[in-house]
Amino acid sequence: MTRAHKDELRWSHWMSQAQNGDESCYAALLEELGNVIAAYLQVRFGSIDLIEDCVQESLIAIHSARHTYDTKRLFRPWLFAIVRNRMIDLLRSQRSYKSILEKNASGHIDILGTPIEDEVNKSMVFAALAPAYRDVLLLTKVAGYTTSEAAKTLGISENVVRVRVHRGIKATRKILQSEP
Amino acid sequence: MTNRKRTDLINTLSKDLQPVSPRNGIVFPALLWFIMSWIYVVALSLYLGPLRTGALESLIKSPQFAFESLVGLISGALFCLIAFQEAIPGRRHQWLVWLAFISALLWISCYIAGLSFPAIEPSWDGKRAHCVLEAYLYSGPPLIIGYRLIYQRYPLNSLRAGIFLGMSAGMLPALFMQISCMYDPRHILTHHIAPISIIVVSGALLGIIFNKRKHIHDFDNIAHTRH
Numbered sequence: 001m002t003r004a005h006k007d008e009l010r011w012s013h014w015m016s017q018a019q020n021g022d023e024s025c026y027a028a029l030l031e032e033l034g035n036v037i038a039a040y041l042q043v044r045f046g047s048i049d050l051i052e053d054c055v056q057e058s059l060i061a062i063h064s065a066r067h068t069y070d071t072k073r074l075f076r077p078w079l080f081a082i083v084r085n086r087m088i089d090l091l092r093s094q095r096s097y098k099s100i101l102e103k104n105a106s107g108h109i110d111i112l113g114t115p116i117e118d119e120v121n122k123s124m125v126f127a128a129l130a131p132a133y134r135d136v137l138l139l140t141k142v143a144g145y146t147t148s149e150a151a152k153t154l155g156i157s158e159n160v161v162r163v164r165v166h167r168g169i170k171a172t173r174k175i176l177q178s179e180p
Numbered sequence: 181m182t183n184r185k186r187t188d189l190i191n192t193l194s195k196d197l198q199p200v201s202p203r204n205g206i207v208f209p210a211l212l213w214f215i216m217s218w219i220y221v222v223a224l225s226l227y228l229g230p231l232r233t234g235a236l237e238s239l240i241k242s243p244q245f246a247f248e249s250l251v252g253l254i255s256g257a258l259f260c261l262i263a264f265q266e267a268i269p270g271r272r273h274q275w276l277v278w279l280a281f282i283s284a285l286l287w288i289s290c291y292i293a294g295l296s297f298p299a300i301e302p303s304w305d306g307k308r309a310h311c312v313l314e315a316y317l318y319s320g321p322p323l324i325i326g327y328r329l330i331y332q333r334y335p336l337n338s339l340r341a342g343i344f345l346g347m348s349a350g351m352l353p354a355l356f357m358q359i360s361c362m363y364d365p366r367h368i369l370t371h372h373i374a375p376i377s378i379i380v381v382s383g384a385l386l387g388i389i390f391n392k393r394k395h396i397h398d399f400d401n402i403a404h405t406r407h
Contacts (some may be wrong), residue, residue, distance in 0.1 A: 021199035030190040065334035070204035081270035085336040
């Protein structure tokens with residue numbers, strides 16, 4: 001029996017118990033899922049602040065949707081459908097997220113052409129995105145730039161930034177959904 | 181947010197955990213909604229007026245008429261199924277979505293082709309005075325009840341669920357008008373099929389409204405954990 005299969009059985013059992021009101025099983029399940037979701041997102045997006053927000057929002061969504069899990073079915077497709085949905089919703093939302101690097105810097109943030117950019121670019125999703133989409137998402141969603149700041153930095157109009165953000169998120173959704 | 185906050189969140193979510201009744205089926209609720217909606221449409225339609233004379237015989241005598249009715253029925257059922265699939269995370273099948281849209285296009289194509297080659301002789305026999313209004317009357321309640329059933333689960337994309345359910349709910353009266361109102365492909369396209377677009381928009385609006393409610397509910401969960 002593989003580790004993934006063991007995880008499936010354990011999570012399925014815990015969720016079944018949680019549906020019956022077992023607090024300890026549910027706490028153990030959420031604890032483990034929190035780490036799994038964080039690892040899943042870190043591989044795909046790199047170390048950005050948005051990840052912890054997404055982990056917590058995913059846990060809340062799992063809590064709200066726990067009655068929809070069918071214990072006769074696989075747990076992962078149900079779980080990652082929720083996680084992908086929360087991540088795309090967070091990327092779409094108007095909130096800006098400050099990167100870990102920004103916290104260390106004072107004043108203006110130069111993210112493009114820095115080691116931070118290299119690190120994020122290595123992540124699965126950002127590596128698969130076209131450079132035009134990657135740059136705008138990096139600036140607006142990771143570094144917390146406003147649309148006009150991003151437009152100024154990249155030397156393009158604000159409308160182009162908006163279009164690229166929209167298309168970049170659409171491409172991100174496709175990348176996440178194309179995974180088995 | 182820190183891991184400390186995640187731990188607090190987990191503690192709050194798991195504290196005083198209430199048992200939940202699993203609502204994870206798709207086929208049964210979808211079938212139930214589809215059948216009950218049909219019963220409602222047929223019963224109300226018969227209450228408001230008779231069937232067109234000879235309409236049921238046409239289903240046997242004209243293969244083209246039977247075909248376009250069958251394609252519509254299958255398409256309506258497929259839209260119902262994919263709407264309920266949207267209600268459960270991870271259960272959506274993209275190929276079924278494509279199949280539903282292709283069948284709907286085929287169904288509409290039947291009537292476009294019927295403008296030149298009608299399945300049966302077009303006539304004003306059986307014309308219902310307010311068939312457009314009746315279409316809204318027949319599809320409105322099933323749409324609202326159906327969306328309530330979907331919302332009781334956890335649709336990740338409420339807008340899409342609303343659109344799919346709107347298609348299915350809108351197709352119910354359009355199909356029944358096939359035998360209860362006059363037969364003329366032009367009339368069918370403008371008075372029976374065109375109103376579906378309004379029902380789809382209504383479904384989309386329900387999706388948007390309920391999506392906001394879902395976010396408020398989730399937000400309440402977050403707020404609750406922070407107090």
